Amino acid sequence: MGWIIGIVVIVLLVLFYASIYNGLVKARVWVQEAWSQIDVQLKRRNDLIPNLVETVKGYAAHEKDTLTKVVEMRNQLTQVPAGNHEEAMQVSNQISDSLKTIFALSESYPDLKANQNFQQLQEELTATENKIAYSRQLYNSSVATYNIKIQAFPSNIVAGIHKFTEEKMLETPTEEKAVPKVSF
Numbered sequence: 089m090g091w092i093i094g095i096v097v098i099v100l101l102v103l104f105y106a107s108i109y110n111g112l113v114k115a116r117v118w119v120q121e122a123w124s125q126i127d128v129q130l131k132r133r134n135d136l137i138p139n140l141v142e143t144v145k146g147y148a149a150h151e152k153d154t155l156t157k158v159v160e161m162r163n164q165l166t167q168v169p170a171g172n173h174e175e176a177m178q179v180s181n182q183i184s185d186s187l188k189t190i191f192a193l194s195e196s197y198p199d200l201k202a203n204q205n206f207q208q209l210q211e212e213l214t215a216t217e218n219k220i221a222y223s224r225q226l227y228n229s230s231v232a233t234y235n236i237k238i239q240a241f242p243s244n245i246v247a248g249i250h251k252f253t254e255e256k257m258l259e260t261p262t263e264e265k266a267v268p269k270v271s272f
Contacts, residue, residue, distance in 0.1 A: 108246045115234035119255050122227035123173060129220045130165065130180055133213060137162045137183075140209045144190055147200035154193070158186045177258050180220070187213060224258050231255045 141155045165179045191210055194201040201207075235254050238247040246252075 105246060108243045109250065112234075112237055112243060112247055112250070112252050115230070115237050116252065118230040119227070119234050122223065122230040125223040126177075126220060126227055129216055129223055130176065133183070133216045133220070134162050134165060136209060136213050136216065137187075140187075140190065140206070140213065143203060143206045143209060144193060144200060147197045147203070147206075154186065154189055158183065158190065161186060173258065174256065177224070184217060184220075187217070228257045231257050 137158060141159055144155060145152075161179055161183045165176065165183065168176045168179060194206065194210070237243045238252050238254055
């Protein structure tokens with residue numbers, strides 16, 4: 089009778105261990121999937137940028153430096169190694185700032201502002217920027233859940249044995265945290 093209890097206890101411990109391990113694996117996969125969503129949106133934006141640049145070129149030829157900068161950053165983003173999330177988001181933030189500059193150009197060029205192709209591209213890029221922001225939130229949420237599992241007892245023991253490591257959250261650039269100055 090004692091050996092049956094021993095076997096039951098061992099089986100329960102193995103199931104408990106497997107459950108913790110599978111929870112850690114699931115959380116890690118959620119983090120990877122969340123990054124994949126960011127990556128998809130970054131690629132979508134990168135695909136839209138050349139069309140936007142070509143549309144703006146015809147109306148604002150002397151704004152060539154701004155357009156060149158956007159294209160260079162787009163190309164730089166495609167060269168970022170796959171696992172380097174921080175650098176990818178840093179370049180992405182620079183692209184977002186440059187796109188704001190291009191959209192601001194439309195105020196100086198009424199013909200550009202009225203161009204239907206430009207308006208459509210602007211809407212698509214704005215929607216994509218919103219999706220990137222949402223994907224960043226999802227990524228950080230997934231990372232938080234994963235990191236909690238790695239640090240909390242008893243899953244921290246299993247995480248240590250199987251070398252699960254913490255992921256870094258994406259942070260908002262310092263310049264974007266500054267309170268905007270509003271004057272009337």
